[in-house]
Amino acid sequence: xxxxxxxxxxxxxxxxxxxxxxxxxxxxxxxxxxxxxxxxxxxxxxxxxxxxxxxxxxxxxxxxxxxxxxxxxxxxxxxxxxx
Numbered sequence: 001x002x003x004x005x006x007x008x009x010x011x012x013x014x015x016x017x018x019x020x021x022x023x024x025x026x027x028x029x030x031x032x033x034x035x036x037x038x039x040x041x042x043x044x045x046x047x048x049x050x051x052x053x054x055x056x057x058x059x060x061x062x063x064x065x066x067x068x069x070x071x072x073x074x075x076x077x078x079x080x081x082x083x
Contacts, residue, residue, distance in 0.1 A: 002041070002048070002062075004030040009059075009075035024052045025059040027070060040064065 001023050008014040008025075018025070026048050028037055041048075044062045051060060051067060060067035 002026045022057045027061045
């Protein structure tokens with residue numbers, strides 16, 4: 001899954017669905033313009049394919065220098081504090 005919505009980790013129902021599905025998630029910056037999004041996909045495509053073919057699902061932020069692991073536990077903890 002490629003998207004920009006990190007809030008899925010803060011919404012209990014969405015997080016449960018994500019974890020149950022066991023999908024790989026690649027996050028793009030929410031404020032990026034179309035040209036930036038296209039460039040990030042181009043730069044990261046090989047790594048996205050490699051990571052997506054792995055058995056253990058994970059979440060990465062797509063950056064100009066490559067995918068960076070995204071710690072979902074931090075987002076989950078932040079969501080719990082808000083509720």
